[in-house]
Amino acid sequence: MKTILNYILSLLIGLSFFQSCASEESIAIEADFEITIQNNDYSVPVKVDIKNKTIGADTFNWTFDGATEPTSTQKNPKTVVYTEPGTYTIKLEASNKDGIKEEKTVEFKVDAAMKVDFEWIQEGSDTAPVKIQLKNLSKGVTKYLWEFENGTPSTSSIENPIVVFNQAGQHKIKLTIQNGREEYSVEKTIEVKNAMNVDFDWTVDFIDQDYETPVTLNLSNKTTQAISYEWYVNNSATPFSTVQHPTIVLTTIGLNTIKLVAKNDKESKVLEKQVEIKANKNLLTFEHIKLGINTAHSSLGSFFSSQLGQVINKEKVNGIDGALIDFAYFGLSSAFDYNEFLSPDQVQTKSFNAIKNAIHTKIINSQELVGTQLSVSQFDAIDNGSDFNRLTITESSRGKTAFDDKVSNRVVLFETADGRKGAVKIEGFINNGKESYIMTTIKVQKPKNK
Incomplete structure (x- = not known):
C-alpha cells in the first residue's frame, strides 16, 4: 500500500514538473523593421518601403500616421505614401499565439516639395549697364546659392538679390536650392546689349x-x-x-x-x-569729260547735266528729269568732220530721241564766225562764275554752225534756260571707231540757289 502511494505521489510531482517546463518554453517576440525612402527623396510625395525583420510574431498591426493608407496588417506592407510635409512615425505591434506582444516605432521627417525656378524684373532698357531684381519662385527651400556670370555681385545667398551686369553679351544666372538633404539647380541667360555709342x-x-x-x-x-x-x-x-x-x-x-x-x-x-x-565762287568745273559721238550714245553717252555732274547715255535719259540736261553733243562719225552742240529741246533733229521735259539752251559752236568772246587762255583763267558775266550769248545760224576737228582746243559757249552761262573746251578728238569721243573740260555757273 505504501508502495502504491509513493508511486502516485511521484506521478503527480512529475506531471507538475512537466507543466511547469511547458509554460517556460513559450516563444519570445523581437519586433523589428527598417524603412527605405525611395530614391532617397524626402520631398513630397515621399514613398516608403518597409522590410519586416520581426522574429517570433504571428500577427502584425501597422500604423502609418499621416500616410495615404494609415494602417496595415500585412507582414510586409506595400509602399507607404506621404503627400504632406511633416514629422511622422511608423509603429509596429507584433504578437503571437501565446498573447505575447512587442512594439517598435520609427520616426522620420517628410520635406515640402522642392521646385527650383526664378524670374527677374529689369530696370530700364537692356543696354549696359543692366540692373535686375531677382524674384525667387522656388519651393521647399532652406538655402539659396545664386551665381552671376560677369555680374556684380558674382554670388549671393539671399532669396531675392539685386545684380548689375556692366558688360555686353550673354550672361548665365544660376540658382541652386537646398533643403538640408536635397539640392536642385536651374540656369537661365540674360542678354545685355552694348552701351550707347554716339557717332x-x-x-x-x-x-x-x-x-x-x-x-x-x-x-x-x-x-x-x-x-x-x-x-x-x-x-x-x-x-x-x-x-x-x-x-x-x-x-x-x-x-x-x-x-x-x-x-x-x-x-x-x-x-x-x-x-x-568756303566762299561761293558760283562756278562748277568738270574735267576729263568724255562725250561720245552719235554711235557711242548708248555706251559713253552724249548728253551732259551740270546739276547731276555726269554724262547721260541713251539708257539713263528716261530715268531723269529732262530739265536737268544742259546740252547734247552730236558727232557724225569717228572722222570728226561734222560736230555740233545741241539744245536739249532740239536733239530730235539729229539721230537722238526727243528728251521729255527738255529745256532750251543757247549754243555758240563756232565763235570764229560771230566774233570770239572767250579764248582758250581766258577759259583756263576762269575761277569764278562771275567771269562769265561779261559774255553775251546770242543764238544765230552762223554761231550754231557745226565744226570739224581742225581747230585744237575749241571753246563752245552756252547759256541754259535758267540763265547760267558756261563753256566747253574741246581738248581732243579721240578716234575709237564706233566708240569715238571728244575729251572736254566744262565750266558753268551754279544754279541760282547754289
Whole structure:
C-alpha cells in the first residue's frame, strides 16, 4: 500500500514538473523593421518601403500616421505614401499565439516639395549697364546659392538679390536650392546689349561737293542704343533738329561745328564734328569729260547735266528729269568732220530721241564766225562764275554752225534756260571707231540757289 502511494505521489510531482517546463518554453517576440525612402527623396510625395525583420510574431498591426493608407496588417506592407510635409512615425505591434506582444516605432521627417525656378524684373532698357531684381519662385527651400556670370555681385545667398551686369553679351544666372538633404539647380541667360555709342557722318549732293556756301548736309546718324537725339550747330543753345537723320543748310563761311547729343535711359553722350564751308565762287568745273559721238550714245553717252555732274547715255535719259540736261553733243562719225552742240529741246533733229521735259539752251559752236568772246587762255583763267558775266550769248545760224576737228582746243559757249552761262573746251578728238569721243573740260555757273 505504501508502495502504491509513493508511486502516485511521484506521478503527480512529475506531471507538475512537466507543466511547469511547458509554460517556460513559450516563444519570445523581437519586433523589428527598417524603412527605405525611395530614391532617397524626402520631398513630397515621399514613398516608403518597409522590410519586416520581426522574429517570433504571428500577427502584425501597422500604423502609418499621416500616410495615404494609415494602417496595415500585412507582414510586409506595400509602399507607404506621404503627400504632406511633416514629422511622422511608423509603429509596429507584433504578437503571437501565446498573447505575447512587442512594439517598435520609427520616426522620420517628410520635406515640402522642392521646385527650383526664378524670374527677374529689369530696370530700364537692356543696354549696359543692366540692373535686375531677382524674384525667387522656388519651393521647399532652406538655402539659396545664386551665381552671376560677369555680374556684380558674382554670388549671393539671399532669396531675392539685386545684380548689375556692366558688360555686353550673354550672361548665365544660376540658382541652386537646398533643403538640408536635397539640392536642385536651374540656369537661365540674360542678354545685355552694348552701351550707347554716339557717332554721325554726312553726305552732300554733287552740287555741294565743293563745300561752297550754301551747303546742304544730309546727316547720317550712326549712334547705337539711343532713344533721343538733339542736333546743334555752331554752339547754339537751341537744337535745330531732334530727328534721327536731319538735313541742314550751312551758310557760314569757315569752320562750322555740328554737335549731336544722344540719350537713352542710362546715359547721355555728346559728339562734335567740324566742317569747313568756303566762299561761293558760283562756278562748277568738270574735267576729263568724255562725250561720245552719235554711235557711242548708248555706251559713253552724249548728253551732259551740270546739276547731276555726269554724262547721260541713251539708257539713263528716261530715268531723269529732262530739265536737268544742259546740252547734247552730236558727232557724225569717228572722222570728226561734222560736230555740233545741241539744245536739249532740239536733239530730235539729229539721230537722238526727243528728251521729255527738255529745256532750251543757247549754243555758240563756232565763235570764229560771230566774233570770239572767250579764248582758250581766258577759259583756263576762269575761277569764278562771275567771269562769265561779261559774255553775251546770242543764238544765230552762223554761231550754231557745226565744226570739224581742225581747230585744237575749241571753246563752245552756252547759256541754259535758267540763265547760267558756261563753256566747253574741246581738248581732243579721240578716234575709237564706233566708240569715238571728244575729251572736254566744262565750266558753268551754279544754279541760282547754289
